[in-house]
Amino acid sequence: MRQLFASCALLGALAGTSAALAADAPATAGAKPPAKDLVLKGDAKCTTCHDEADEPRLLHIGKTKHGTVADGRTPSCTNCHGESDKHTNNPEKLKARPATDRNFSKGTTTPVEARNESCISCHRKDSKRSHWEGSAHQRADVACTSCHQLHTAKDKVADKRTQPEVCFTCHKEQRAQVSKPSHHPVLEGKVACSDCHNAHGSVGPKLVKRDSVVETCYTCHMEKRGPFVHSHEPVNEDCGNCHNPHGTVAESLLKVRAPFLCHQCHTPHGGQLGQLQGQLPTVPTATSSGKSGINYTQARGCMNCHTQVHGSNNPSATNPTPQFNLR
Template identity: 55%
Template sequence: MRITAWMAALAVSLLACTGWARAEAEPTGAAFCVTCHDSDDLPDMSRSAHAASKDARVPDCISCHGPSEAHAHKPKDAKTQPKPDRMFSKALAMPAHESSAVCQTCHEKDAKRALWNGSQHHSADVACNSCHKIHTNNDRALAKASQTELCYACHKEQRAQLNKPSHHPVPEGKMSCSDCHNVHGSMGPKLAKRDSTNATCYSCHAEKRGPFVHQHEPVSEDCASCHNPHGSTVQAMLKSRPPMLCQQCHTPHVAGGVGAVGGQPGVFTPLQPGQPALIGGTSSGKNVVNLWQGRSCMNCHTQVHGSNNPSVSNPTPHLMLR
């Protein structure tokens, strides 16, 4: 009986040293991190793509913050807990290029981020974590409703323009900055999503694409020659009101004997002090003020983006009349 009892005690001891010990083994990786960093000091990120997962393809705490052995196991001679190997908070953040390089280990494979290096944001030392928040379920940079306010934090001039009467429906939430811009790098100007301003505009305004039989050169060169895409006080987001806008390139009708100042029959200049009225029931004329009212040049030249009129006679199609 004594031998049987001794063997039973030995078996219990062996189980304690093997199975029980394995059950109480220290967790590794992100599982060890969350033993300290729980919901009390970290926001909920359970639905985030960066949340802890058993899938080996999903990054965990160590993927971004490094092994951080000294942080995980405080050395005996350390007075305070050492920080992780890589920090992203503003007070202890790494340089922008180093911080972004950590993100690029996973995200550089996406074609939308292939031109990040050398882009305007990269050159301005804007790091990924300057805009993106990792420890959250809802990244404001990815949501159309909050993305614009994030961009406004730096682009204050565009905030003012988008609050002007004529603007794209960005403040209304129907568009966001990323509809036109690729913030991670682009071959186009101003980080436009396409290779040119026009190609970006044509993705929505296809009716202006052409080609037309009679092209309007500024239109085919750059839409921004006439339009301010973020907003303007002039209808259709024009940079200035016609005819002042048109006359930045076109000589007024006066040059060819056309118009009031040029002496065109039936068109009269504004009255001078003491001058009798030139317009009456029999004059068949019209006051020059009419040329400066409404849409001005576009009262007649309606096809300012280009004309497909094949006619070679009146109305002369290259004048964009119809």
């Protein structure tokens, strides 16, 4: 009898369990499985709608540094765009969903400062961007996304061949200058704007990467650094006194061809008599003593004699050689 009662109790328990499972079955079958992250941690909130069919292809962020899952610093969608609950849930059931809390599209109403803060909050610790506050681009309300593209495998600014086109969007004058006969090989893809400038700010003038223009130029033109016994003061002050680094029509990136460039600072060699009579300066000859001679400004160049205009260790100032002693 005891075995009979035990068997009946077991059958009753099994029947109750089966009934409970049957009651729960419809609810479990009708529920959607939780969405899975596709690229970034926690992106399921966004990728349930924004899939590979989007244009621009937002999921391509997984091919960039911002999509490196193994890096703990990798941001999520909400780190940049905000929680954006109204955009996600659309509580007012609007036909066009409200924009995200921080929107980066061309027609956005999100202030530039708020857009940039989403980038600077992470990149402020980077030494290359530590001078952003107060820089020329920051004062001009330039947004990070005006130059950079995040949801793309190739950011144009990061490539030397395409970077100048991004800069030329605003810097029209420099676009014309690099097309002149004498120019740095920017269009050829050998030199990029970022080789000389730090667009995120610097302590030097004109956003140059080093503390001064000359120090920036010396990073490539080291032979001009010196030290020299006889230094050319304009060289020590600013290479831009004589050169336009973006491009000119004169050779060697000179602003004006010699001797006219030199005459902007140096009085042309010539006899006193010719100058008193209002004539063009002349180079005195051995027989003329300054009364007549060859017009110095025609078919002549200062560099015929002064070959080391950036600095020289010769001739000596205390014992000049004859060709420099015109007295």
